[in-house]
Amino acid sequence: MSVPKLEQLSQSVVQGPSLATGAIPTRDWMDIPVKFKSGNYAYVAKKDKVEYLNSQSGLSFPNAREWSPEEDDWKLPDDWKDIILKGLAERLEKFRSLKIFMDCCVRCGACADKCHFFLGTGDPKNMPVLRAELLRSVYRNEFTLGGRILGRMAGAREMTVGVLKEWFMYSYQCTECRRCSIFCPYGIDTAEVTMMIRELLHLVGIGINWVLEPVSNSNRTGNHMGLQPHTFKDNVEFLVEDVESLTGVKPNISFNRKGAEILFITPSADVFAEPGLYTAMGYLLLFEAIGLDYTWSTYASEGGNFGLFTNNETMKKLNAKMYAEAERLGVKYILGGECGHMWRVVHQYMETMNGPADFLEKPVSPITGTVFENAASSKMVHISEFTADLIKHGKLKFDKSRNSHVKATFHDSCNPARAMGLIEEPRYILDHVVDWVEMPENTIREQTFCCGSGTGLNTDEIMDLRMRAGLPRANAVKYVHEKHGVNMLSCVCAIDRATLTSLNDYWTPGVGVCGVTELVANAIVQEGETRGELEEGLRTMVF
Amino acid sequence: MKYAFSFLAVIALILIAWLGSQIPGMPYLFGIALPYLAMMIFLGGFVYKVVQWGKSPVPFSIQTTCGQGKSLDFIKHNRLEAPDTTAEVAARMFLEIVTFRSLFRNTKSEIYDGPKITYESSKWLWLFALIFHYSFLLIVIRHMRLFLDPVPAWIGWLEFGDGLFQVGAPTWYMTDIGLLAGCVLLFGRRLITRHVRFISLVNDYFPLVLIFSIAATGILMRYFLRTDIDIVNIKQLAVGLVTFSPVIGTDIGAIFYIHLFLVCVLLAYFPFSKLMHFAGVFMSPTRNMKNNTRAVRHINPWNPVIVPHSYSGYEDEFREFMVDAGIPVEKELPPKEDEE
Numbered sequence: 001m002s003v004p005k006l007e008q009l010s011q012s013v014v015q016g017p018s019l020a021t022g023a024i025p026t027r028d029w030m031d032i033p034v035k036f037k038s039g040n041y042a043y044v045a046k047k048d049k050v051e052y053l054n055s056q057s058g059l060s061f062p063n064a065r066e067w068s069p070e071e072d073d074w075k076l077p078d079d080w081k082d083i084i085l086k087g088l089a090e091r092l093e094k095f096r097s098l099k100i101f102m103d104c105c106v107r108c109g110a111c112a113d114k115c116h117f118f119l120g121t122g123d124p125k126n127m128p129v130l131r132a133e134l135l136r137s138v139y140r141n142e143f144t145l146g147g148r149i150l151g152r153m154a155g156a157r158e159m160t161v162g163v164l165k166e167w168f169m170y171s172y173q174c175t176e177c178r179r180c181s182i183f184c185p186y187g188i189d190t191a192e193v194t195m196m197i198r199e200l201l202h203l204v205g206i207g208i209n210w211v212l213e214p215v216s217n218s219n220r221t222g223n224h225m226g227l228q229p230h231t232f233k234d235n236v237e238f239l240v241e242d243v244e245s246l247t248g249v250k251p252n253i254s255f256n257r258k259g260a261e262i263l264f265i266t267p268s269a270d271v272f273a274e275p276g277l278y279t280a281m282g283y284l285l286l287f288e289a290i291g292l293d294y295t296w297s298t299y300a301s302e303g304g305n306f307g308l309f310t311n312n313e314t315m316k317k318l319n320a321k322m323y324a325e326a327e328r329l330g331v332k333y334i335l336g337g338e339c340g341h342m343w344r345v346v347h348q349y350m351e352t353m354n355g356p357a358d359f360l361e362k363p364v365s366p367i368t369g370t371v372f373e374n375a376a377s378s379k380m381v382h383i384s385e386f387t388a389d390l391i392k393h394g395k396l397k398f399d400k401s402r403n404s405h406v407k408a409t410f411h412d413s414c415n416p417a418r419a420m421g422l423i424e425e426p427r428y429i430l431d432h433v434v435d436w437v438e439m440p441e442n443t444i445r446e447q448t449f450c451c452g453s454g455t456g457l458n459t460d461e462i463m464d465l466r467m468r469a470g471l472p473r474a475n476a477v478k479y480v481h482e483k484h485g486v487n488m489l490s491c492v493c494a495i496d497r498a499t500l501t502s503l504n505d506y507w508t509p510g511v512g513v514c515g516v517t518e519l520v521a522n523a524i525v526q527e528g529e530t531r532g533e534l535e536e537g538l539r540t541m542v543f
Numbered sequence: 544m545k546y547a548f549s550f551l552a553v554i555a556l557i558l559i560a561w562l563g564s565q566i567p568g569m570p571y572l573f574g575i576a577l578p579y580l581a582m583m584i585f586l587g588g589f590v591y592k593v594v595q596w597g598k599s600p601v602p603f604s605i606q607t608t609c610g611q612g613k614s615l616d617f618i619k620h621n622r623l624e625a626p627d628t629t630a631e632v633a634a635r636m637f638l639e640i641v642t643f644r645s646l647f648r649n650t651k652s653e654i655y656d657g658p659k660i661t662y663e664s665s666k667w668l669w670l671f672a673l674i675f676h677y678s679f680l681l682i683v684i685r686h687m688r689l690f691l692d693p694v695p696a697w698i699g700w701l702e703f704g705d706g707l708f709q710v711g712a713p714t715w716y717m718t719d720i721g722l723l724a725g726c727v728l729l730f731g732r733r734l735i736t737r738h739v740r741f742i743s744l745v746n747d748y749f750p751l752v753l754i755f756s757i758a759a760t761g762i763l764m765r766y767f768l769r770t771d772i773d774i775v776n777i778k779q780l781a782v783g784l785v786t787f788s789p790v791i792g793t794d795i796g797a798i799f800y801i802h803l804f805l806v807c808v809l810l811a812y813f814p815f816s817k818l819m820h821f822a823g824v825f826m827s828p829t830r831n832m833k834n835n836t837r838a839v840r841h842i843n844p845w846n847p848v849i850v851p852h853s854y855s856g857y858e859d860e861f862r863e864f865m866v867d868a869g870i871p872v873e874k875e876l877p878p879k880e881d882e883e
Contacts, residue, residue, distance in 0.1 A: 013658045021654050024737050058849030094845060096599040097828045103592070104823035107747050109739035110645070110668060113652045119660060129742050146746070146815050153548070155744040182609045185645045185672075186820055187829035189607060219852045220860075229861050230868035255870050298870060299857050312602075313849055320851035328854055348604050352841045374614055378837040385614055392617055419605075421612020421625035421834055428618065442650055442662035446609040446624070475660045 003463045006506065013471060018122020020113065029124055030137070030152070033162055034169045036069040042172055042459050044069060045212040050205065052216050058317055061212075063205025069168065074161070080204045081159055085142055087203045088135075091196055092143065098196055101188045102139045105132060111180035111190070116449050117173050120468030125170050128180035128190040134166055135197055168206050171197040173465065175454035176309070177414035182446055194455075199311040207310070211456035214306045218318050222301040223268035229255075229298035235271040236296060239281050246538060248530030251284035253296065256329065260295035261366060263326050266337025266383075267303040267494035270515075276497045278538045279338060279515030285538075286387065286517060289526040290367050290395060294335065300325035303342040304494060308349075309455040316353040319345055322380070323354050333363040333379040335386060338515050340413035340493035341454065343382060347420040351378040368393040382416075384425040384492055387520060391432050397525040398433055405536055406488045408436035408519065409480045411473065411500065412448035413493035426492050426516045433523040437484045443476035453499035466499070467506050474507035481511050489513045546734065549748035553756050553805070560804035561797050573800045574780055575789045581807035588814025593822050602843040606832040609648075613835070625834045632833055640824055643669055643676075671732060675725025678718040679754070681705060682761075685718070689781040719762050726755035746817055753809055760802040768798050 004012075017023045025032065050064035067075045077083065092099050111128040113119065118126040125131060133155070140147030140156035147156030157163065176191035201207065214224035221228050227235065233255050244250040254260065266283065270276040287294055300321040307315030326334050336346055351357055360379035363372040370389045372381045390396050410430060416422035423445050430436045443449050452470030480486040489500055489511055500513045522537035534540040564573045610624025626632040638644050651665035685702055688694045706714035730751045733743045776792035777799060783789035813819070825831065833839075858865065858872055865872050 010658050014654055014656055018654075019738055019741065020652075022737065024741060029741065056852065058847065093599055094602060096596055096601045096826070097605060099596050099599050100823045100826055100828070103596075104817065104820040104827070106817045106820050107739070107742050107744065108646075108668060108672075109736060109742060110649050112738040112742075114650075119652060119654065124738070124741055127738060127742065133742065144815065150745075153745050155746055178607055181607050181829055183645055183648055183650075185639070185643055186824050187607060187645070187827040189605065189829045192605065192829075220857075222857065228864055229870050230864040233868050233870060256865075257871065298865070299854050313847060316847070317849045317851055320849070324851050324854060346837075348606075348836050351836070352603055352843050353846065355840050370615070372615075373838060374612070374835075375837040377840050380837065388618070389615055392615070418607050418609070421608035421610060421621070422614070423611045424618045425614060440662075471658065472660055475658070 003506070004467065009464070009467060013120060013122070013468060016122060019124045019127075020119055020122040023122070025124060029130060029133075030157055032125075034166045036165070036169070038070070039462065039464055041069050041169065042208040042210055042457060042462050045207040045209045049209065049212045049216045050207070053212060053219070053314075056219060056317070059313055061202060061205070061207070065205060069165070074165070074206070076161070076164075076204050080164070083203050084159060084164070084200055087200045088139065088142070088196075091199065092139075095192070095196070097189065097192045100186075101132065101192060102136050102143075104186045105129060105136065105188055107133075108185065110183045110185065111188075114180045114183050115174075115190075116177070116179070116452055116472045117175075117465075117469045120452070120471045121173070121465070123173075125166070126173055128174075128184075128188075131170050131174060131190055132188065132193045134163070134170055135193055138163060164201075164204075164206070167197045168201055171201065172208060172457065173469075175414070175450045175452065175457060175469070177450035177454060178418045179414065179447065179449065182418060195308075195311075198309065202311055208456060208459075210459035211306050211309050214304075214456070215310055215314055215318065218302050218304075218306065222297075222299045222321065224302055224304055224306060225268045225272045227268060227272070227301065232268070232271065232296075232298045232301050236280070236284075239271065239277060239284060243281050243284050243538075246531060246534060246540060247285065249285065249288055249526060249528055251288040253284065254294075255296050255298055257295040258329050260329060261293040261332050262295075263300070263322075263329060263331040263334045264294045264296055264337065265300055265303045265322060265334060267339045267342060268301055269304070269494040269498060270337060273498065275501060275513055275518075275539075276494055276515065278518040279494075279497065281538050282515060282517035282519075282521035283337060283383070285521035285524055285526075286396075289524050290390065293366065295329065295331070297325045297329070303337055303339045305342060305345045306456055308341050308345050312349075312353075315345060315349060319350055320354045322346075322350065323357055323360075326357075326379075327359045332361040333375075333381065334360070335381050335383060337383050338492040338494065338517060340415040340495060342494075343422065344415035344419040346378070346380050350380065365389055367395050382420075382422060382425070383517060384422060384429060387517070388425045388428045391429060396520075398523040399525050400433060400435070400523055402523045402534065402537060403434040403519055406434055406514075406519065406522075407484065407486050408434050408488045408490045408514075409439050409477065409484075409486045410436060410444070410516075411439075411451075411477075411489055411491040411493075411496060412445055413491055413496055414448060414450050414454065416492060417446050417448050422492075426490075429516055429520060430490065434490075434519045436490070437480055437486060439476040439480050443472065449473040449476065451493075451496050451499040451503060453503075454495055458495055458499045463502075467503065470499070470503040471507065473500070474503050477504060477511055478508045481508050487511055488519075490516050490519060492516050545743060545745045546730070546748040546752075548745055549752040552749060553752045556753075556805060556808055557756065557760075557801050560801040564797050564800035564804075570791050570795065570800065573804055574791050574795070575784070577807045578784060578803065581810040585810035585813055588811075589819075589822065592814050592819055593826075596823070596826055600844045601828050601832070602845060604832050604836040604841040605828050606834050606836075607829040608834050627833055627835050627838075629833070632831060636825065636831055639830060643672055646672055668732065671725060671728040674721050675729055678721030678725055681718040682716075682722060682758075685716070689778055690785045692778075692782050715766070719758065719765075722758040723755060723762070726751050726758065730755070750809070750812070750816065750818060753805060753812075757802060757805045757809065760798055760805065764796075764798050764802060768796070
């Protein structure tokens with residue numbers, strides 16, 4: 001799928017048949033079937049990936065096969081309906097959230113225009129309330145008295161292949177960003193609903209490759225990118241060389257080193273591609289400046305966890321490596337890099353799933369002596385918390401003018417903002433290292449807009465969807481770009497660094513994307529450095 | 544169509560009560576049997592539903608944070624929006640339930656040429672919801688006068704406060720107007736706001752029409768058809784119902800039975816409908832959990848045993864590369880066989 005033309009898409013967003021701009025469909029939503037065509041769905045999981053995952057202990061990924069959503073026959077198992085309904089019943093017993101979210105919605109519509117997918121596509125089924133109704137209608141039919149008796153009149157409908165296809169379409173047009181849930185008077189969280197639908201779909205072999213391939217890579221090689229240990233090490237060493245040639249400082253690094261004080265884990269994308277590379281270089285410089293005793297791990301070389309976008313079993317299995325590796329290496333605690341969904345897993349799931357982490361120690365900054373009480377039990381500290389504390393104690397020396405080529409703004413990543421409450425720390429850091437401004441208030445902090453490509457949707461075949469879904473974010477960037485001359489969108493998320501780059505190139509050319517730690521490292525003044533004038537900080541090309 | 548059906552259903556209910564109560568002997572059905580039955584369904588259904596919800600565990604701590612979490616000393620913690628203690632959760636829940644804070648946050652977005660998206664504060668839904676719910680609550684409390692003998696003084700104060708303005712006698716209550724207006728506003732909103740109209744079900748229109756009719760029949764009874772009913776008999780019946788010794792005196796009037804029957808329908812309908820949001824709002828995990836998951840471990844009662852792809856399995860697969868690259872390993876490579 002080629003990238004849609006800017007003028008076309010701009011026009012289509014405003015004037016296309018969109019409920020967001022006033023076109024009301026004439027038919028009831030239950031009567032509008034989904035239609036899969038090239039460009040409106042992400043490629044389905046490859047057979048060998050599904051087979052591999054199905055062979056792993058604790059995981060179940062049945063019905064591996066070659067298939068296409070565009071064909072009528074999805075090659076489902078004969079008893080697919082039974083499997084789905086049983087799966088739903090089981091999940092209702094396991095998750096109170098699901099029961100309550102199925103029963104309590106009053107369809108007030110407060111969530112409707114809060115979704116970036118709805119704003120960008122105008123598709124009624126992208127209103128969070130309707131996305132949930134896709135499942136709720138089946139729930140009513142099977143599990144409620146009113147639904148059984150009154151059927152469609154009570155908003156109930158039979159589970160059919162058509163409904164299943166609809167689930168696939170719309171659970172993969174949701175990035176589980178949770179923006180809608182903060183506006184819901186009952187806190188109904190569409191992320192929970194979407195997660196349940198995705199779990200159900202995996203029961204009958206429906207999943208997308210951009211999720212399951214990273215998952216299987218992460219299981220086998222330790223990271224989404226599939227980097228094997230020597231390659232992972234090579235990549236980090238390249239960055240060390242780059243840092244040295246830019247600054248004259250050669251960061252000291254180690255891999256899988258037993259007895260290190262801290263295990264550092266960050267999304268593997270940061271050692272794989274621009275602009276994440278610069279954030280990784282930032283980590284190297286920062287840790288060198290404070291002389292941190294830390295190690296990288298090639299086994300637990302992934303901060304992210306696409307299991308979160310798959311099912312809770314997979315999430316647990318992938319996440320378990322962090323503690324397993326920390327225990328094997330005998331570190332005191334874990335320091336985590338900048339990543340969005342990784343921090344949802346670490347903050348809200350990790351210790352529940354794979355704890356107690358009693359083989360680790362309560363995290364203490366070796367530089368400042370600060371005890372991170374908020375991570376006392378899970379023993380994992382966010383790099384922004386760690387850095388903000390260093391700055392507060394005057395342990396880092398900055399020359400802000402080294403970032404004078406940057407006029408930044410800050411994008412709150414969905415999960416740190418709405419699933420963790422990590423909002424002020426990055427801002428505190430930015431205040432000390434760069435000249436920056438906020439985007440408009442309804443698009444930041446807990447109301448931040450998703451990049452539009454999270455939850456494994458950052459794949460190129462759905463570029464049209466991604467550019468639409470990212471429009472609300474891009475629009476706010478454009479506003480500060482035009483008003484304040486902002487040329488850099490900083491964030492604390494690896495997926496953002498990749499996806500916002502495409503988004504800005506499309507909607508707001510001239511605005512780059514960077515991690516907060518890149519800006520920190522740009523401005524750091526440290527002993528032994530022989531850096532000249534780096535016009536673009538760590539991005540300066542040196543020959 | 545969906546709203547039209549709601550009107551038809553309520554009209555049918557009204558006719559049933561109107562005609563039915565005129566049949567000799569039937570007042571016992573409408574005045575005593577059905578209220579007891581409705582109350583039983585309401586209480587039983589309500590408790591059943593809450594217990595059913597409660598039976599499912601909360602495996603993960605999935606709070607939504609709408610502000611800064613508790614972090615470093617110098618980072619200001621938003622105690623209401625990212626609560627860290629039970630007291631802070633209680634405060635968050637209290638304000639959510641009493642002031643509808645999430646709705647207060649509501650914005651309306653518009654898309655203009657460019658494209659350019661704007662968001663502005665939109666408090667209409669919040670306002671309508673407040674008018675509706677508070678009027679309803681006060682009316683329910685005021686009705687306690689019918690069931691309690693003697694009537695507690697505070698009900699009198701409440702009535703005095705509620706009846707601040709007087710249009711003729713008897714005094715009009717603000718909450719009567721509020722409930723009618725609340726129903727009309729919420730109903731009108733469903734028809735007019737395009738996306739809300741598209742998602743609305745019969746389940747959404749019906750309760751509004753039903754509650755409007757309950758309010759309307761109550762008002763008719765109190766202000767317009769007063770001569771038809773005997774308030775002393777009604778009080779006697781009401782007190783009798785709560786003391787389990789109901790008596791139906793002389794003719795009470797059809798309008799009363801219509802009002803009562805609609806209330807019974809509402810009670811019986813309640814546990815099977817979205818009206819259960821009344822209980823659900825207290826139990827929503829995204830709002831009633833502490834954001835302290837890294838400081839205190841949350842327990843999942845069904846936590847499955849799943850182990851990661853083991854380090855040894857990983858090293859076995861990549862040992863050669865690791866040794867070559869100088870990455871420490873647990874098990875060295877086997878000594879190379881002598882070349883022969």
